[in-house]
Amino acid sequence: MDVIGRYRLQSKIGAGAFATVWRGYDDDLDVDVAVKVLADNWASRADVRERFLSEARLMRRIASDRVVRVFDLGQLPDGRPYFVMDYVSGGSLAEVLSHGSLDPADALWWGADLARAVAALHEEGVVHRDITPANLLLRPSQAVESGGGTHRIVLADLGLAKRAAEASGLTQAVGTPSYMAPEQGRGDGGFDERADVYAVGAVTYALMTGRPPFVASSITDVLQRDPDSNPPSLRPLLHDSIGQLDEILARTLAYRVGDRWNRADSLADRLEAEAYRLEQEAPVLAAQRTTLSDHDEVGTTVAQAARARRSRRGWLLLSLPILFLAAAAGSWFLIGR
Structure with missing residues (x-):
């Protein structure tokens, strides 16, 4: 499965018991997206399907940038629903x-x-x-x-x-x-x-x-x-x-x-x-x-x-004695002259 609707799939972001989330690309809008697809082993369960769709509707209604926003909803040829969300690039x-x-x-x-x-x-x-x-x-x-x-x-x-x-x-x-x-x-x-x-x-x-x-x-x-x-x-x-x-x-x-x-x-x-x-x-x-670890992009x-x-605080603490000594030396030099 390389394409869902108009979205080109690039990699799997995660998978759970009920759904799989893919990173995709929307060529029309020129943006990365996340596509969540209901797992095929739950497709025939009406209650699970409704919960999946209810999640999409709820996320769509919430008007806050603190919640991932849904902007499209669709169905695969095999009948499984999917919805498309903003792609959040920083990991979890x-x-x-x-x-x-x-x-x-x-x-x-x-x-x-x-x-x-x-x-x-x-x-x-x-x-x-x-x-x-x-x-x-x-x-x-x-x-x-x-x-x-x-x-x-x-x-x-x-x-x-x-x-x-x-x-x-x-x-x-x-x-x-x-x-x-x-x-x-x-x-x-x-x-x-x-x-x-x-x-x-x-x-x-x-x-x-x-x-x-x-x-x-x-x-x-x-x-x-x-x-x-x-x-x-x-x-x-x-x-x-x-x-x-x-x-x-x-x-x-x-x-x-x-x-x-x-x-x-x-x-x-x-x-x-x-x-x-x-x-x-x-x-x-x-x-x-x-x-x-420095070996992980998100980390x-x-x-x-x-x-x-911490570095800014550390340099500030280290620089205070140096500045004090420099000021003292300057004062001695001026007085000495």
Whole structure:
């Protein structure tokens, strides 16, 4: 299959249980695109087909550049539906995490940027329900709202997303266990936007440490978590620079819905404040951290932004004594004359 509709397929981006996503090219518009095609083994299932089409319609209706936009819909000769989306060229956060944890301040900037993206989705009245590193794409940008980076987070894969008004009536447990809020695992319909807030916290924690706060391989693991448990402390990572991060993430990842932040943008404000504090108070700690491998295109781009910020801070600290000595020498020279 080299062509779908008017789109020339170039390479496979990813494949899941229900669909395959291809990178393609639109010759008419002269742009790269992403084409999502329903898997052939599900084509005869009316419920799966409808969910696939509902995802396309929902993504099309959301008027935010924080969500991948759908601009075409079609059907293959064998009857399988497909839809065409913007191609987001920066890869995913899963690719970033495959190289290990990030510098703590950079991880918090990314977490805040994710919280802003989720807040934009919630403003459209939609709950994502499956926020994981693999579903978070990186779009190159020169105007990122955090940390001076070069990318911003874009939400993708809204296959499980629902209107907030419908969420309380859902009874099927769905999501990715390690990033799933406990109330989603219960499948009793008792969840709202705060389930996404939980997932933002889980992703942020993973960016800082390289692993989710509560590793779970199944929904049973999610349900067996102690309701009074908190994520492992970040003190071994940050030492005296811990600030309020343990408290912020414990609230974000609280088992009980009522103990969490009500709004994703409130969480974003706190994460941004902590990221700025770390950059100001702990440049040495940040400089000692390894970010990403230089052998990966996406990783290199993100890592370079982090290293550039640390390098500027480092040169500033090194230059202060030199400037002081130069000024002293100049004063001695002038006085001596």
